[in-house]
Amino acid sequence: MEKEKSIQEIYNEYLAEIIGDGAENETLREAMRRARAAYRSNLKKALETFPESVEYKEKARKIKEYSIDHLEELIERTMEAVRRNHGHVYLAKDAEEANRIIADIVGEPKKIIVKGKSLTTEETELRQYLQEKGHEVWETDLGEFLVQVRNARPMHMLAPSVDLTREEAAKLISEITGKKLPPDKIEDMVAAVREFLREKFTSAHVGIAGANAISADTGTLFIIENEGNIKLTASLPEKFVALVGVEKIVPSLDDAFHMVKTTWRFANYMVPSYVHMISGPSKTGDIEKVTTYGAHGPKEFHLVLLDNGRIELSKNPDFKEILYCMKCGACMYECPIFWIAAGHFGVRYPGGIGALWDAFIAKGFKEAAPAVYSCAICDRCRVRCPLNIDTARMIIKLRAILYEKGYAPDIVKEVKTKLFKR
Amino acid sequence: MKVVLAGRVNLEHTGQEDVLESIISLMNKLGVDLAFIENEVVCMEASINLGISDVAEELFREFKEAVEEIKPDVVVSAYAAGVAKWKRDVPERYGLKLPVPYLHLTEFLADEFRKRKPNLKPFPHRYFLQHGCTLGRKLGKFQPAREVLSHVPELEVIEEDYPTAELEGMDPAMFNSCPAAWLNFAQPELGDYAKENYVLDVLVPRKPEFAGSTCANGHYGIRQGLEIAEIEDIKPLYFTQILDQVWR
Numbered sequence: 001m002e003k004e005k006s007i008q009e010i011y012n013e014y015l016a017e018i019i020g021d022g023a024e025n026e027t028l029r030e031a032m033r034r035a036r037a038a039y040r041s042n043l044k045k046a047l048e049t050f051p052e053s054v055e056y057k058e059k060a061r062k063i064k065e066y067s068i069d070h071l072e073e074l075i076e077r078t079m080e081a082v083r084r085n086h087g088h089v090y091l092a093k094d095a096e097e098a099n100r101i102i103a104d105i106v107g108e109p110k111k112i113i114v115k116g117k118s119l120t121t122e123e124t125e126l127r128q129y130l131q132e133k134g135h136e137v138w139e140t141d142l143g144e145f146l147v148q149v150r151n152a153r154p155m156h157m158l159a160p161s162v163d164l165t166r167e168e169a170a171k172l173i174s175e176i177t178g179k180k181l182p183p184d185k186i187e188d189m190v191a192a193v194r195e196f197l198r199e200k201f202t203s204a205h206v207g208i209a210g211a212n213a214i215s216a217d218t219g220t221l222f223i224i225e226n227e228g229n230i231k232l233t234a235s236l237p238e239k240f241v242a243l244v245g246v247e248k249i250v251p252s253l254d255d256a257f258h259m260v261k262t263t264w265r266f267a268n269y270m271v272p273s274y275v276h277m278i279s280g281p282s283k284t285g286d287i288e289k290v291t292t293y294g295a296h297g298p299k300e301f302h303l304v305l306l307d308n309g310r311i312e313l314s315k316n317p318d319f320k321e322i323l324y325c326m327k328c329g330a331c332m333y334e335c336p337i338f339w340i341a342a343g344h345f346g347v348r349y350p351g352g353i354g355a356l357w358d359a360f361i362a363k364g365f366k367e368a369a370p371a372v373y374s375c376a377i378c379d380r381c382r383v384r385c386p387l388n389i390d391t392a393r394m395i396i397k398l399r400a401i402l403y404e405k406g407y408a409p410d411i412v413k414e415v416k417t418k419l420f421k422r
Numbered sequence: 423m424k425v426v427l428a429g430r431v432n433l434e435h436t437g438q439e440d441v442l443e444s445i446i447s448l449m450n451k452l453g454v455d456l457a458f459i460e461n462e463v464v465c466m467e468a469s470i471n472l473g474i475s476d477v478a479e480e481l482f483r484e485f486k487e488a489v490e491e492i493k494p495d496v497v498v499s500a501y502a503a504g505v506a507k508w509k510r511d512v513p514e515r516y517g518l519k520l521p522v523p524y525l526h527l528t529e530f531l532a533d534e535f536r537k538r539k540p541n542l543k544p545f546p547h548r549y550f551l552q553h554g555c556t557l558g559r560k561l562g563k564f565q566p567a568r569e570v571l572s573h574v575p576e577l578e579v580i581e582e583d584y585p586t587a588e589l590e591g592m593d594p595a596m597f598n599s600c601p602a603a604w605l606n607f608a609q610p611e612l613g614d615y616a617k618e619n620y621v622l623d624v625l626v627p628r629k630p631e632f633a634g635s636t637c638a639n640g641h642y643g644i645r646q647g648l649e650i651a652e653i654e655d656i657k658p659l660y661f662t663q664i665l666d667q668v669w670r
């Protein structure tokens with residue numbers, strides 16, 4: 001049996017990665033400089049064009065406060081609505097159960113699966129799980145595709161390959177597609193990946209994605225995207241499966257749309273190319289008004305709602321704010337640690353808010369501890385966050401719990417003896 | 423007026439004696455009766471920020487008792503953490519309250535300068551001012567430092583801008599970058615890279631001659647960052663060092 005790692009071993013491994021792969025990597029630092037400059041200038045353009053977006057923030061916060069306080073009731077309502085829409089709906093208590101449910105939906109024998117970018121599927125490690133079952137799984141978002149082919153992990157919530165420069169991307173895509181692609185022609189890189197994945201889309205049996213919001217009243221998923229890969233993922237295969245954390249549920253269609261527009265505006269889009277609303281399988285009533293499922297889109301619609309600690313967290317007054325996070329990624333562009341380390345700051349979820357997600361949802365206190373102590377508690381993320389999430393304050397509170405459990409780094413324990421002389 | 427200067431040991435511990443001397447000298451010039459806490463521990467606020475919960479209450483209680491014994495009119499510190507902790511965390515968590523106000527040095531000096539209108543010599547230099555994260559973003563105190571420095575003739579104060587601050591109805595200083603000084607306590611190896619990056623990305627492009635933070639902890643971060651990045655043509659200078667130099 002493998003010996004459980006000591007907390008100091010976990011710290012050492014984490015520091016070796018965040019410093020070795022992150023802080024010491026000049027290319028990554030340069031990529032982050034470019035990303036930050038682009039983020040700020042795009043946000044400025046968006047806020048100048050749509051000044052009313054500044055007002056979105058307060059209402060979005062209120063919607064999340066209400067939704068997290070009424071989480072169980074909203075889950076019930078969502079499940080009823082999806083069934084009413086002739087969809088299949090499941091509430092998975094943890095990552096393992098979610099993956100198992102999805103593997104059952106995919107079925108046997110080996111299938112081709114196309115996948116949209118989704119942090120929730122990263123949380124459950126769904127792609128790896130399905131690959132181990134022998135299925136051929138393809139990430140279809142360009143950034144996530146690059147993560148898959150270099151066997152890395154996403155470096156940002158919405159821009160998983162934010163750490164990659166165009167030079168590195170050109171090299172990588174040339175290797176996969178066998179085409180010689182110059183770094184100054186990003187268009188050619190995009191076209192090469194499109195051609196490569198097109199065949200996967202048309203032969204896929206199952207499409208899998210996440211969602212940015214769900215309206216409990218109608219059971220409608222809202223998915224924001226730009227590339228069109230979700231459009232294909234959610235419409236070409238026979239079966240469409242969405243894996244969504246329960247915290248994405250809000251009471252109504254209007255609320256869901258409000259959350260989605262707040263997400264995209266602060267995630268850095270003027271207007272996204274697509275916002276999908278999906279409420280069930282494709283259907284037609286064109287012959288004698290008899291509703292028949294499976295028209296041009298998928299015949300089966302499956303919604304897997306993931307708990308994985310969220311319901312319990314929604315009842316914790318000190319930390320429930322963690323669940324307000326819309327995963328827009330805005331805070332990361334202003335984080336001094338993210339500037340030098342990108343997604344190496346964090347384990348499964350990136351950044352300061354990611355350290356909290358890791359601790360309570362994805363990884364547990366012990367594994368998340370080093371990232372919790374990487375936070376500079378500068379509070380800049382709260383100012384950038386459209387929901388004003390007080391990450392630094394929660395980090396400080398969590399540190400007291402980690403310290404009590406013996407998960408603080410040695411250097412912190414020494415503060416007590418060396419500085420406080422106790 | 424009797425003033426307790428909190429955080430002397432922090433300044434000594436971090437090798438910022440020059441900052442400490444300038445504060446003491448300035449206080450003397452203002453005719454303040456300065457007192458210190460005997461046996462003060464280095465940065466007791468770190469007990470809360472790092473989660474060292476088993477000693478935090480004891481440290482704050484001892485501090486309170488020491489203040490009660492000295493009977494000052496006010497407690498003043500160059501560090502923002504004490505101001506913040508005594509404002510919210512300490513009363514909320516431990517039910518402890520100080521008998522007198524706890525002010526940040528910028529607030530104290532802004533009040534004093536308003537009363538005295540000091541006659542200062544010109545200081546014709548470009549000075550980059552960082553608003554400490556706790557004092558600025560968390561407590562919203564930007565104006566006292568600006569007000570104090572506005573008394574210095576010919577001083578050019580440079581602050582960090584932020585492209586959407588005005589559109590979002592915020593003071594640009596709300597977005598001031600962070601020199602990551604708090605990492606000194608928890609992950610100094612990582613902190614060094616963040617400090618260096620702060621200097622290279624935020625300070626160097628703005629070409630100041632001097633740079634400093636409103637908070638002595640942030641100031642230490644800037645100081646370390648300049649050293650790590652080996653930048654010699656920007657000198658760390660705490661705002662009290664300017665005031666002390668230009669006092670007539």
Ligand code: SF4
Nearest residue numbers: 325326328329331385
């Ligand atoms: S914490 Fe706020 S800014 Fe950061 S990803 Fe979540 S919602 Fe976006």
